[in-house]
Amino acid sequence: xxxxxxxxxxxxDRGCFAKCQDSIKNSxxxxxxxxxxxxxxxxxSLRSEEFKAQKFEKFRVGVLGASGxxxxxxxxxxxxxxxxxxxxxxxxxxxxQSIESVFPHLVKxxxxxxxxxxxxxxxNVDAVFCCLPHGTTQEIxxxxxxxxxxxxxxxxxxxxxxxxxxxxxxxxxxxxxxQKETVxxxxxxxxxxxxxxxxxxxxGCYPTSIQxxxxxxxxxxxxxxxxxxxxxxxxxxxxxxxxxEANLYTEIAEGIHSYGVTRHRHVPEIEQGLSxxxxxxxxxxxxxxxxxxxxxxQSTIYVEMAPGASTEDLYxxxxxxxxxxxxxxxxxxxxxxxxxxxxxxxxxxxxVFPDRIPGRAIIISVIDNLVKGASGQALQNLNLMMxxxxxxxxxSVPLFP
Ligand SMILES: NC(=O)C1=CN([C@@H]2O[C@H](COP(=O)(O)OP(=O)(O)OC[C@H]3O[C@@H](n4cnc5c(N)ncnc54)[C@H](OP(=O)(O)O)[C@@H]3O)[C@@H](O)[C@H]2O)C=CC1
Ligand SMILES: CC(=O)N[C@@H](CCC(=O)OP(=O)(O)O)C(=O)O
Numbered sequence: 001x002x003x004x005x006x007x008x009x010x011x012x013d014r015g016c017f018a019k020c021q022d023s024i025k026n027s028x029x030x031x032x033x034x035x036x037x038x039x040x041x042x043x044x045s046l047r048s049e050e051f052k053a054q055k056f057e058k059f060r061v062g063v064l065g066a067s068g069x070x071x072x073x074x075x076x077x078x079x080x081x082x083x084x085x086x087x088x089x090x091x092x093x094x095x096x097q098s099i100e101s102v103f104p105h106l107v108k109x110x111x112x113x114x115x116x117x118x119x120x121x122x123x124n125v126d127a128v129f130c131c132l133p134h135g136t137t138q139e140i141x142x143x144x145x146x147x148x149x150x151x152x153x154x155x156x157x158x159x160x161x162x163x164x165x166x167x168x169x170x171x172x173x174x175x176x177x178x179q180k181e182t183v184x185x186x187x188x189x190x191x192x193x194x195x196x197x198x199x200x201x202x203x204g205c206y207p208t209s210i211q212x213x214x215x216x217x218x219x220x221x222x223x224x225x226x227x228x229x230x231x232x233x234x235x236x237x238x239x240x241x242x243x244x245e246a247n248l249y250t251e252i253a254e255g256i257h258s259y260g261v262t263r264h265r266h267v268p269e270i271e272q273g274l275s276x277x278x279x280x281x282x283x284x285x286x287x288x289x290x291x292x293x294x295x296x297x298q299s300t301i302y303v304e305m306a307p308g309a310s311t312e313d314l315y316x317x318x319x320x321x322x323x324x325x326x327x328x329x330x331x332x333x334x335x336x337x338x339x340x341x342x343x344x345x346x347x348x349x350x351x352v353f354p355d356r357i358p359g360r361a362i363i364i365s366v367i368d369n370l371v372k373g374a375s376g377q378a379l380q381n382l383n384l385m386m387x388x389x390x391x392x393x394x395x396s397v398p399l400f401p
Contacts, residue, residue, distance in 0.1 A: 062088035065131035073375035081393030090117045138175040150199045151378045157182040157201035185381040205373030206266045209299040211273040216321040218277040222309045225282045229302040232288045235295040238369045296339030301363040311354040311361045337366040345398035346376035
């Protein structure tokens with residue numbers, strides 16, 4: 001079978017899962033075995049002979065909101081994916097245009113033109129990425145065929161408590177039945193539920209960067225759930241392509257500013273995930289900032305450790321929790337996570353540092369808001385839902401410099 005790296009490249013480049021699985025079952029390679037086990041534990045309908053038979057088959061995918069930032073990022077990632085073929089792309093104001101006229105970097109990709117959702121034929125589609133503004137999304141998803149697998153990147157289905165959605169978003173929820181069947185798609189935390197889900201609420205970018213380090217630490221009772229202070233920074237693409245003044249070079253360059261101070265719309269989502277982990281209500285102080293960079297996100301999190309716990313304990317727990325994970329990487333001690341080291345990739349880098357105040361620790365995590373914070377995690381989730389190895393199409397190295 002050859003070396004670990006040749007085994008890895010067979011699995012990923014050719015989508016040859018069955019061959020890979022057989023080899024892995026007989027090997028002592030633990031790390032790769034864990035990743036491939038995702039394929040092995042694919043939904044029953046996709047496992048076994050049927051799954052082997054379709055190893056080179058492509059699923060047909062629609063991108064709703066393909067003319068936006070997260071939509072174009074999905075298209076970029078799928079260009080290197082052996083099992084998904086884009087058969088439908090929609091837009092609103094840009095409906096009727098070709099994708100290369102909207103995004104010249106996507107020239108000559110053999111992609112369909114952008115059409116309005118009302119003109120879409122979903123009989124040619126197995127799954128959709130829904131990259132639409134919140135509010136609009138629930139109405140549109142409600143009208144989609146129930147046979148479709150859906151990964152929704154908006155906030156519309158993320159909050160289990162519909163009252164909380166209505167309070168924070170100032171509008172009624174118009175698809176409450178669908179909300180009940182939704183699985184929140186923080187991949188590394190909810191993998192088994194994601195595998196069997198039809199509708200995924202893909203997590204927000206800030207909540208992803210914050211929950212990935214905090215959930216394991218809270219579940220292990222290593223940190224106190226009171227007095228969690230989170231300071232996050234985002235690149236401008238987080239505001240979407242439709243943003244106006246906020247996107248202007250003159251408004252962003254050579255400065256930073258906070259926004260949503262004391263009341264940012266991601267607070268209930270962050271608190272929902274942390275409260276689930278704690279099995280009690282958690283409240284946090286959260287302040288986001290806009291940075292003069294096109295993509296990237298850092299969360300710096302200040303926590304009080306549980307009595308008797310040390311930063312060494314926090315570090316060791318995160319190390320063992322994420323040791324087998326492809327995309328979440330705990331750096332070596334004292335190494336500082338940089339947004340530049342995850343640019344364009346699906347990685348989350350994190351580390352834990354002792355605070356100068358005894359009993360407190362500082363946790364830093366970085367992601368690319370458009371990849372692990374949006375389209376990359378969405379693809380990771382759809383891979384799981386379709387029984388494809390989770391890392392397929394997501395292994396590109398970050399862009400540097
Ligand atoms: N940007 C980010 O980092 C992240 C974004 N998200 C979420 O993902 C979703 C998409 O975000 P993003 O790509 O940044 O947004 P953009 O503003 O860049 O793109 C929005 C897309 O939706 C289309 N659209 C807008 N209004 C309608 C409508 N009424 N009916 C149908 N289509 C419509 C737009 O079409 P057209 O261009 O033709 O008007 C465009 O294709 C949002 O819910 C956002 O909150 C989640 C995580 C991170
Ligand atoms: C810089 C910026 O404006 N960021 C957005 C969050 C990013 C995003 O798209 O939020 P969702 O994940 O909830 O969709 C904001 O603060 O509202």
